[in-house]
Amino acid sequence: MKSNTQNAKIEAITEKTLVLGIDVGSETHYARAFDYRGVEYSKKPFKFSNTEAGFVTFKAWVLDIKEKHGKDKVIPGMEPTGHYWFNLGKFLQDNEMKPVLVNPHHVKKSKELDDNHPT
Template sequence: MNYNQNHKITQITSETLIVGVDIAKHNHVARAQDFRGLELGKTCFFENTKAGFHSFLDWINQLVKEPTGHYWLNLAHLLKENNIKFVSVNPLHVKRSKELDDNSPTKNDVKMQRSSHS
């Protein structure tokens, strides 16, 4: 790695929002992640137009307002100092997992359950 690349890497802190954009002729796709590489928010699809660029900026501003980011660090340091193991989990993954757990059985599931208990 050269000096410029190392310099760029050292600029990434716990408060850095990293956004990658796949550029195309008409439509672009953007994703965001924090400094740890955890994905933030949903994928942003926007057109190669002034209105599309404004929707992209709105998406970024919404991500910046979300109460995630570096707030976990103080607690993590305290836990580490006290030799307490912890795991940091992406809130989006927790939400999706909860949605899967909250699904109630369908009519077909109930019939299958009844037949297996007979």
């Protein structure tokens, strides 16, 4: 049932959820943080390298925003760009943040409807 799947996705995001949008690159990633209504918490995209050290700084940034805004759950969303997302995806899973992979076509259409910002 498609509607049950859709409802489960909607119900997964609550007032206590921190939603992350991650733009994946070969060497550098960019992340932005939002609440469940789409209000942005990050003043500008957070830039981090596609390395373990970069992932650690990203995690510290996420935990800081999570604590500051009283969130208890994190949902990171990213477009699976080639193989560049593999290491980040594993890091997220290993750190109790289940990544959501977003269809590239949906990302493109969403950008067209919004402001065409990179992340």
